[in-house]
Amino acid sequence: MLTGAYSGSTIQNYSYGVQAWHILHGLPWEMNEPEMVFLLKGAEKVAPASAKQKKRVPYTPDFMTAIKDQLNLSKPFDSAVYACLTTTFYTAAHLSKFVIPNLKSFDAVLHVKPSDIKHETDHNRLHFTIFHIPRTKVSIHGEDVSWSRQNGLTDPEAAFKHHLEMNTPPPNSALFAYRYKNGHRPMTKPAFLKALAKAAKSAGLKPHQGHGIRIGLTLEYLLRGVPFEVVKVKG
Missing domain, CATH: 1.10.287 (Helix Hairpins)
Structure with missing residues (x-):
């Protein structure tokens, strides 16, 4: 039974x-x-x-700001970590779409790359950035996720621009690849989560699980008054 x-x-x-x-x-x-x-x-x-899985504590803009304060954004790895955090948060995408399991698992056919980015403007003349996920569980042709500029220290546009300037990842490499020795190293999920946990502890906070990023954005948009159906579609 x-x-x-x-x-x-x-x-x-x-x-x-x-x-x-x-x-x-x-x-x-x-x-x-x-x-x-x-x-x-x-x-x-x-x-x-x-x-039963343990309940995930949601990330919040205040929690991400506290993490930012513990990162050294003049370093390639830390700038990639913060850009990855703000991008996954404001796109409401699964973390696995932007980071890879290990250093040897990057696949340009499956993972988001700098060449998968485009910028558009809606009918209200608001600018937003689209990231094309090449392939998902429900679509072999992939799906699009996006974010727009935000007020405050968690603005994904500013964080991503800084990452590109700092690391200049090649067009067909992992999106959050960072400078390492004489080349680039892709951002792995273990390295990303370890960096967030270390920063949270340094700020005197309890680390959150990775799934809490997506949960946090859902909560953030609902608190802003975004209709539930809109949040549902975005996520």
Whole structure:
């Protein structure tokens, strides 16, 4: 039995997988939908604590400012870290779209590069920067995410401009590649999160998990009065 051993979302995914198998093979799916919803909710209630993820604490502009104060933006690595943080925050994109798992995993077909950037102006004459993600789980043709200039110390435009001036990553390299010895090194997820954790501790704060960046932007936009459906589409 899955109930009581796995999280509710895991059991739900299993049930959808079985349903998809029936549809794929042209077989009738005879489960009663209301009963399925009731059973899945019950499974979620009795899920063991070990199957539940800890709640992510959201990043906020104040938290990012505190981190910035602990970074040395005259250094290539630190300038790339802060630019990556503000970009992932204000685009509401998954962190994995902008950093790579390890130093050897960069793939120009999959990862965002400087050549994937374009600048546009909307009908209100507001400027925004678009980052094209070459490929995602739901689209082999990729998707676009964007940010616009923000007031305050977490402005992604200023941070990104500084990163480009400091590191000048090659057009077809990792977007947040930074100068290292006689060349460039791509920003990896472990290095990025380690730098944020170190900066947070130096500021006397408890480090947040990486997923808290995307959660934080959702909270920030909702607090600004942006409609939920708009935030949902952006994220």
